[in-house]
Amino acid sequence: MLERSHIQSTGFRNVGPEGARTGFEVRIRQANYRSSRLSLIEGVDITVDGVVYPAEGNLFRLGDKEYTRDELNEATQTRLYVGDYFTVVVPKEGGLTRGVHLVGSAIRYRHPYFPPEFQPAIVRNERHATIILP
Amino acid sequence: MLERSHIQSTGFRNVGPEGARTGFEVRIRQANYRSSRLSLIEGVDITVDGVVYPAEGNLFRLGDKEYTRDELNEATQTRLYVGDYFTVVVPKEGGLTRGVHLVGSAIRYRHPYFPPEFQPAIVRNERHATIILP
Amino acid sequence: MSSFKYGVSLYSYTDDFGTVMTLDDAFDHVADTGSTGIEILGETSVPLYPEPPVAWIDDWFAKLERFRLEPTNFACWVDTRIQLDRNMSVEEGAAQIAQDLRLAHKLGFKFIRPKFGVIDHDLTPDPIWEGAVDRNLDLAHELDLVILPEIHSPTPIRHPVTDAYVKFIERTGTKNFGLMIDTGIFQDRPIDHWGGGITDEIKKGALSFLNGINTPVEHLADVIQYVPFIQAKFHNIDETLHDHQIPWERIVPMLKKLGYAGYLSSEYEGKRDPWVAIEQVRRQHALIRKLEEEYDAASMEAANA
Amino acid sequence: MSSFKYGVSLYSYTDDFGTVMTLDDAFDHVADTGSTGIEILGETSVPLYPEPPVAWIDDWFAKLERFRLEPTNFACWVDTRIQLDRNMSVEEGAAQIAQDLRLAHKLGFKFIRPKFGVIDHDLTPDPIWEGAVDRNLDLAHELDLVILPEIHSPTPIRHPVTDAYVKFIERTGTKNFGLMIDTGIFQDRPIDHWGGGITDEIKKGALSFLNGINTPVEHLADVIQYVPFIQAKFHNIDETLHDHQIPWERIVPMLKKLGYAGYLSSEYEGKRDPWVAIEQVRRQHALIRKLEEEYDAASMEAANA
Numbered sequence: 025m026l027e028r029s030h031i032q033s034t035g036f037r038n039v040g041p042e043g044a045r046t047g048f049e050v051r052i053r054q055a056n057y058r059s060s061r062l063s064l065i066e067g068v069d070i071t072v073d074g075v076v077y078p079a080e081g082n083l084f085r086l087g088d089k090e091y092t093r094d095e096l097n098e099a100t101q102t103r104l105y106v107g108d109y110f111t112v113v114v115p116k117e118g119g120l121t122r123g124v125h126l127v128g129s130a131i132r133y134r135h136p137y138f139p140p141e142f143q144p145a146i147v148r149n150e151r152h153a154t155i156i157l158p
Numbered sequence: 159m160l161e162r163s164h165i166q167s168t169g170f171r172n173v174g175p176e177g178a179r180t181g182f183e184v185r186i187r188q189a190n191y192r193s194s195r196l197s198l199i200e201g202v203d204i205t206v207d208g209v210v211y212p213a214e215g216n217l218f219r220l221g222d223k224e225y226t227r228d229e230l231n232e233a234t235q236t237r238l239y240v241g242d243y244f245t246v247v248v249p250k251e252g253g254l255t256r257g258v259h260l261v262g263s264a265i266r267y268r269h270p271y272f273p274p275e276f277q278p279a280i281v282r283n284e285r286h287a288t289i290i291l292p
Numbered sequence: 293m294s295s296f297k298y299g300v301s302l303y304s305y306t307d308d309f310g311t312v313m314t315l316d317d318a319f320d321h322v323a324d325t326g327s328t329g330i331e332i333l334g335e336t337s338v339p340l341y342p343e344p345p346v347a348w349i350d351d352w353f354a355k356l357e358r359f360r361l362e363p364t365n366f367a368c369w370v371d372t373r374i375q376l377d378r379n380m381s382v383e384e385g386a387a388q389i390a391q392d393l394r395l396a397h398k399l400g401f402k403f404i405r406p407k408f409g410v411i412d413h414d415l416t417p418d419p420i421w422e423g424a425v426d427r428n429l430d431l432a433h434e435l436d437l438v439i440l441p442e443i444h445s446p447t448p449i450r451h452p453v454t455d456a457y458v459k460f461i462e463r464t465g466t467k468n469f470g471l472m473i474d475t476g477i478f479q480d481r482p483i484d485h486w487g488g489g490i491t492d493e494i495k496k497g498a499l500s501f502l503n504g505i506n507t508p509v510e511h512l513a514d515v516i517q518y519v520p521f522i523q524a525k526f527h528n529i530d531e532t533l534h535d536h537q538i539p540w541e542r543i544v545p546m547l548k549k550l551g552y553a554g555y556l557s558s559e560y561e562g563k564r565d566p567w568v569a570i571e572q573v574r575r576q577h578a579l580i581r582k583l584e585e586e587y588d589a590a591s592m593e594a595a596n597a
Numbered sequence: 598m599s600s601f602k603y604g605v606s607l608y609s610y611t612d613d614f615g616t617v618m619t620l621d622d623a624f625d626h627v628a629d630t631g632s633t634g635i636e637i638l639g640e641t642s643v644p645l646y647p648e649p650p651v652a653w654i655d656d657w658f659a660k661l662e663r664f665r666l667e668p669t670n671f672a673c674w675v676d677t678r679i680q681l682d683r684n685m686s687v688e689e690g691a692a693q694i695a696q697d698l699r700l701a702h703k704l705g706f707k708f709i710r711p712k713f714g715v716i717d718h719d720l721t722p723d724p725i726w727e728g729a730v731d732r733n734l735d736l737a738h739e740l741d742l743v744i745l746p747e748i749h750s751p752t753p754i755r756h757p758v759t760d761a762y763v764k765f766i767e768r769t770g771t772k773n774f775g776l777m778i779d780t781g782i783f784q785d786r787p788i789d790h791w792g793g794g795i796t797d798e799i800k801k802g803a804l805s806f807l808n809g810i811n812t813p814v815e816h817l818a819d820v821i822q823y824v825p826f827i828q829a830k831f832h833n834i835d836e837t838l839h840d841h842q843i844p845w846e847r848i849v850p851m852l853k854k855l856g857y858a859g860y861l862s863s864e865y866e867g868k869r870d871p872w873v874a875i876e877q878v879r880r881q882h883a884l885i886r887k888l889e890e891e892y893d894a895a896s897m898e899a900a901n902a
């Protein structure tokens with residue numbers, strides 16, 4: 025089972041070798057009521073302590089596979105299922121400091137059954153989450 | 159998975175044939191942090207809309223087996239596991255009316271590692287729950 | 293006297309599913325309401341949709357039997373704006389519907405509800421809908437399934453979108469295409485806690501979502517002959533069994549008067565706090581059953597007078 | 598320089614387990630803290646305790662490998678007041694401990710913590726404890742396990758109960774019995790949100806539970822030679838990594854000074870709202886690791902000066 029908040033406590037961590045971190049990642053649950061073809065997800069913006077890391081620079085990971093924004097648009101037959109999570113990988117030299125951070129996510133969903141002016145629909149979440157290993 | 163409240167929405171229902179109900183039952187999750195030998199549970203009082211149905215008159219059901227209070231005391235090797243629920247069966251001619259009721263439960267736990275003056279420890283819960291079929 | 297069938301759509305448990313509830317739990321909750329029918333969202337409830345594992349399908353039928361439930365409607369989607377730079381063709385739309393018909397049939401369902409992408413603010417479905425459905429009428433007939441687009445707020449009953457569906461039925465004479473009514477169209481008071489998937493931006497831009505479009509229940513008479521299934525949308529029922537948005541005290545007598553004997557399948561769409569939906573669905577069943585019994589009792593009395 | 602080992606007790610996830618969390622999830626949460634050890638409550642975490650299915654045991658070891666965790670302490674109970682009208686005999690107590698030793702060993706644990714029933718307000722353990730343990734020292738030795746009673750608030754380090762355990766160790770010369778410290782004994786400010794199992798009646802009658810008994814951290818020196826494992830009890834750590842009850846800034850340097858190199862196994866016992874424990878445990882690990890690094894850096898500096 026996943027945490028109710030979109031952003032999960034577990035999975036918030038630095039990436040890359042200790043002492044030479046290359047970035048951090050955030051685990052997010054499927055925030056829609058139905059599973060989504062990846063091509064309907066136009067990327068995810070991440071905010072940490074007020075600093076925005078826009079979708080354009082982030083990778084989207086599902087299982088073992090990482091996707092750029094262009095690759096998401098091609099993945100019409102791969103689904104993010106309800107009850108599953110994905111991970112947003114954010115490049116940032118040195119990673120994040122140890123401690124509690126205010127983390128935000130903005131998932132850009134395209135819902136074909138919403139009127140064109142509401143595309144993409146931005147689904148937001150914000151919470152505190154903790155980096156244990158700097 | 160069970161509801162966080164001890165008293166569950168599902169499982170609150172009348173028992174006995176329609177039109178000639180003999181009582182009602184309430185489903186309650188294991189409210190302790192560890193599994194309990196049934197002999198450590200000294201019964202469960204139920205309250206509905208202010209009317210108390212004391213443990214002495216109720217049956218305790220785990221799986222398919224029903225226990226009186228004396229039978230609970232004998233069941234030293236049967237356990238109510240964490241993540242599991244039990245059902246309290248309350249005799250009441252005609253059952254309960256259709257609609258939302260205020261339901262309370264008071265589980266009488268005996269915790270051997272608490273001082274003798276705190277035996278049994280009464281664990282209470284209260285919530286609204288709905289009878290659908292009168 | 294004809295009577296309603298009672299069911300629950302697992303849409304009611306949105307956000308609970310995957311955080312506090314498994315599919316097994318959902319079956320238990322639905323069955324304990326006294327329902328006979330279960331409605332699912334294909335993509336949501338079926339693991340590895342569109343190709344669930346064989347073991348899961350076996351377990352699906354074992355659960356139906358154990359909980360004494362029959363599959364009712366299988367909700368699905370035609371994602372017309374499938375990619376940023378292109379829309380689905382009629383062929384792709386038809387293939388999507390065929391896939392859902394076959395899966396729904398394999399799982400024992402009677403209806404599918406494809407949700408088409410729209411092209412404008414009026415929620416006009418992408419014009420591929422007609423060709424995509426047309427090409428599937430024979431398959432639906434063969435599999436004994438009815439394809440039901442949903443009449444959903446802010447689209448009322450008397451509206452070009454609904455008219456186009458009715459015209460299609462009349463033109464083709466098909467029995468495998470009909471209308472599903474979502475009772476959200478009768479909402480006559482504002483929603484306090486929205487549990488649908490829309491964002492703050494959309495709420496600001498489309499107040500009809502929140503205020504309700506208050507379709508007169510009398511308009512049901514226009515289309516009831518084409519309505520074999522109803523989603524009983526609601527948002528908040530309090531401890532006195534008072535619904536704060538949906539006028540059941542007008543909907544139930546009208547449906548009874550029109551002889552509706554199909555499902556009322558609960559679609560809770562209120563506050564998304566964990567576990568709230570379980571209790572809300574139970575309240576709705578208590579409320580609608582009470583109103584139905586009151587109507588029946590009054591009819592009986594009138595007949596005996 | 599010796600350093601702590603980091604672990605988590607699944608007691609931290611009380612109330613989450615079975616409502617929002619499976620055992621698989623718990624492994625994931627523990628591993629993601631960077632821990633190497635997992636502590637369980639036998640009766641809580643092991644299905645069909647004391648006889649888990651063979652398939653579950655296989656899966657247990659598969660999970661340990663997948664999440665790279667080692668089993669640390671296995672918490673268990675000696676329910677002396679087993680029935681309303683009688684207490685356990687020494688033989689029954691010994692059989693209970695033997696059963697837990699065997700199961701803990703089968704699952705790869707290094708320690709068991711039997712919680713004995715008590716006979717008075719001072720929490721004096723039922724006198725059967727000594728005979729029941731004595732009869733198991735050979736078995737514990739054979740299985741390479743250490744039996745650890747817990748020094749738990751309101752019982753401090755300098756107290757007849759602790760003294761009796763130490764006397765037992767000295768008399769028998771055993772290496773298979775020791776002390777577990779629960780850091781709740783160092784609590785020096787009142788608890789705002791209690792997540793333990795006690796009721797309102799007990800809270801009113803035993804304020805030391807809530808206010809803390811403020812055992813001086815210096816007293817650790819008396820017993821540290823007998824302490825191979827510590828439960829890192831805590832209740833509330835805020836966004837600035839400030840613990841509102843437990844003085845880690847005094848505990849960590851004292852443990853380092855005493856050369857403690859065993860586990861600190863998180864025992865969250867605060868607010869029991871769903872999912873709160875997951876984040877609280879992470880904060881505790883960030884806090885203790887920070888204090889340990891600060892101590893190490895200061896020692897290094899002093900050595901280099």
Ligand SMILES: [Mn+2]
Binds near residue numbers: 442444474523525559
């Ligand atoms: Mn609907």
Ligand SMILES: [Mn+2]
Binds near residue numbers: 747749779828830864
């Ligand atoms: Mn402890």
